[in-house]
Amino acid sequence: MERIGAGRTGGSLALAAASRPLRLAAPALRDWFGACLAQEAAQRRLFPWLAVAFGMGILAFFGLAEGAPALWAPLGAAALCIAPLPWLGARPVALALLLALAAGWLGFASAAWRVSQVAAPVLARTTIAPLAGIIESIEEREEGARLVVLVSRFGTLAPEAMPRRVRVSFRKAPPLRPGDGIEATARLLPPPEAARPGGYDFARDAWFRGIGAVGSLTGRIAVKPPAEQPPPAVRLAAEIDAARNALTRRIADATGGQAGAVAAALVTGKRGLIAPATNETLRAAGIYHVVSISGLHMVLAAGVVFWLVRAALALIPHLALFWPIKKIAAGAAMAGVGAYCIFSGWDVAAQRALVMTLIMLGAILVDRPALSMRNLALAAFAALAREPEALLGPSFQMSFGAVAGLIACARLLDGNLLRREGAGRLGRAIAFALSAVVGTLGTTLVAQIATAPFATFHFQTVQPFGIVGNALTLPLVSLVVMPSAVLGILAYPFALDVPIWWLMGQAVAGMLAISAWIEGFGGATVVVPAFPPAALACLAVALLLATLPGSGLRRLALAPALGGLAFAAAPERPDIFVDRHGSGAAMRGADGRLFALGKPSAFVMEQWLKADGDARKPGEASGSAVCDPVGCVGRLADGRAVAFVRDRRAFAEDCARAAVVVSGLTAPPNCAALVIDRAYLGRHGATALRATPQGFAISHARRPGRPEPPGRTAELRPAASTEPPASTGPPDPQDEPSPGEPGDEAPQ
Known part of the structure; x- marks a missing residue:
């Protein structure tokens, strides 16, 4: 007993001795943390964290809320957090925490309000019926075009079940322009959901844009005056879109080829004329963000207008001496960049870039630093209050991540650090050249590091030579392309713009040549597995x-x-992917790679392969499945069988021998295997399974407990019997959405 007691005493002494450094370090750590917070408060750098808290509230709504919460609840919670603030002046920590909580509840409320405002019906199943409506926008493509139609009638659907807008494509049609009323037979289907759990969800984005169905027009398209005069906002948007289309065609014709298509996209935001091969070339070089109207374009356009106006005013001595020409130039730049954003399509990403640019220019008007974290936080507040759902997408994440990185590293990227007092002309020239090179490489590197987590998470690709592509092409964009774009738009009303577009096209052709050269490097695009x-x-x-x-x-x-x-x-890669329609699946074979079961679409198979870090094309994903007319059977690496059933006659045998049965049909209730059938997919959407010794870990594209995609109508009345029968098959490949482009909206 004495030895035991002594052992305990010795152990206690040893524990006390070991914990003594921790007790001594705690006050030092507390003092260091307090000093850092005091420094942050003195530099007024705590405000940006309120924008972070606002975003956390939005994430809480989209990630945790079930159904539609009452708006008064989060607003009341925010009011309760704000109420005691006047009495907390002596308690800075409590003050900061309550402010953060209030901001979080306000973010939650903004998301709830946004959902209530955009709620609209969504088509429930594939339907073929007569469609009548007004064309809101047209995007020309290499073959045909894609329309967004404000629907006035679709089949026999009641108004409360009819989608507000639909996006449809066609190959051949009479000349159409925005604002026309049309009638045609349309094959429409619900906007496609994510192809895999955690993948890009086009249905969510379409719902927030008011698009309740996608599809194509078939047969003759009749152009007729609309039955009712559209609202003024719709008419104005249609006129702007018509002007954009006319300028797009003028720029493309002035330059010709893919250089013209890219040049037109840089000015008007219309990317339909760009060929898929050109898109791939730009992605491989890491410069696809240049094509998307975003922060880079807004900053360069504002900078060109600012410089031109300030330089013109500086030529007049009286104005230069007695007028605030810098503020006047900032005001002109604000007006110019606002007009450019409207004309370029008023895209979601462009709107966020506009908000950020206007706040930066507004800071000049009130004699504040243009580039600061406080201004960035204000821009984030404005963008998220208007579109809370943007926080979930790559565009917002990459835009604000890149700008935050550039602001944080602004002092390190300042070219003045390379200049020396008293240097001669040669020394100044060398310093200027070095500062330009270092600044371009530095900003590109910082932006790529800041955006890499978001780009890799959403697109599963990495462009190792992106820094080279940006360093070589951005000087062309900054010095030739964007100044030409501004001058071309100013010359366009006078019909003097064609030579300017030609010059711009030559610079774009050089940009494409550089991109093609980089694409030829080995490993220009690296596919990585999707991480959690x-x-x-x-x-x-x-x-x-x-x-x-x-x-x-x-x-x-x-x-x-x-x-x-x-x-x-170390991502946990699924061993089985199941298509949301049950038309196909993919499973991991004995060689560790995925192969197809059934007939998943090429788009869906490509998403599965990319998520697995596999760079193969969809047609190359073949395996050792044994198939016959009624189905296929494959085996996982551990020997367990996975069956894909095409015909009901196969259920009896496959339910007895397979560990997993996948089918677009409804399986019998007595099936002993794990069943992923039509009813299951209708509840959960696309499904992924990871094999474990105990069974399978399952994840779904549709979160459990969340109802059908917001606004989706539960049932539709069928079309009139005189119309073709409704199709219940998988969507046409052309109806599949693009999941976005790596590097979109990332300002470099």
Whole structure:
């Protein structure tokens, strides 16, 4: 007993001795943290964290809320957090926490309000019926065009069940222009949901844009005056879109070829004329973001207008001496960039870039620094209050991530650091050239590092030579392409713009040549496995900690960065993917690679392969499945069988021998295997399974407990009997959405 007691005493002493450094370190750590917070408060760098809290409230709504919450509840919670603030002046920590909670509840409320405002019917099943409506916008493509139609009638649907807008494509039609009323037979289907759990959800984005169905027009398209005069906003949008189409065609014709198509997209935002091969070339070079009207275009357009107006005013001595020409130039730049955003299509990403640019220019009007984290936070507040759902997409994440990184590293990227006092002309010229090169490479590198987590998470691709592509092409964009775009738009009303578009096209052709050269490098595009949301969350927190603080708190970014990299380096890859329609599946064979079962669409198979880190084309994903007219059977690496059933006659045999049965049909209730059939997919959407020794870990594209995609009508009345029968098959490949482009809207 004495020995036991002595052992316990010795252990207690050893424990106390071991914990003594921790007790001694705690006050030092507390003092360091307090000093850092005091420095942050003195530099007024705590405000941006309110924008972070606002975003966390939005994430809480989209990730946790079930159904439609009452709007008064989050607003009341925010009011309760704000009420005691006047009495907390002596408690800065409590004050900051309550402000953050209030901002979070306001973000939750903004998301709830947005959902209530955009709610509209969504088509429930594939239907062929007569469609009548007004063309809101047209995007010409290499073959045919794609329309967004404001629907006035579709088959026999009641108004409360009819989609507000539909997006349809056609190959041949009479000349159409925005604002025309049309009548045609349309094959429409619900907007496609994600092809895999965690993948791009076009249905969600379409719903927030008011698009309740997608499809194609068949047969003759009749152009008729609309039965009712459209609202003024619709008429104005149609006129702007018609003007955009006319200018797009003028620019494309002035230059010709793909250089003309890209040049037109840079000015008007219409990308339909760009060939898929050109898109792939731009992606491989890491410069596809240049084609998307975004922060880069807004900043360059505003900069050109600002410089031209200020230079013109500076030529008049009286104005230069007695007028605030810098503020006048900033006001002109604000008007110019606003008009450019409207004319370029008023796209969601362009609107966010416009908000950010206007706030930066507005800071000049009130004698504030244009580039600051505070201004970036204000831009984030404005963008998220208007479109809370944007927080979930790559465009917002990459835009604000890149700008935050550039602002945080602004001092390191300042070219003045390379200049020396007293240097001669040669020395100044060398310093100028070096500062330009270092600035371009530095900003490109910082932007790529800041956007890499989001681009990799959403697109599963990495462009290792993107820094080379941006360094070589951005000087052309900054010095020739965008100035030509501004001058061309100014010359367009006078019909003096064609030579300018030709010059712009030559610069774009050089940009495409550089991109094609980089595409020829081995490994220009690397496909990586999709990593889990936890990895993205850790990396996003690391980015916030590395950019928002101005004190030693930046060192805290290392821990979440390492955690995010650890999660991303070891993703749990599914062994079975099942298409949302049950038309096909993919499973991992004995060689560790996916192969197809059934007939999944090429688009869906491509998404599965990319998520698995597999660069093969969909047609190359073949395996050792044994198929016959009624179905296919394949085996996982552990020997368990996976059956894909095409015909009901196969259920009896496959239910007895397979571990998993996949089918677009309805399986019998007594099937002993794990069944993924029509009813299951109708509830859960696209499904992925990961094999474990105990069974299968299952994930779904549609979150459990969340009802059908918001606004989806439960049932539709069939079309009139005189119309072709409704189709119940999978969507046409042309109806499949594009999941976005790597690097979209990332300002470089």
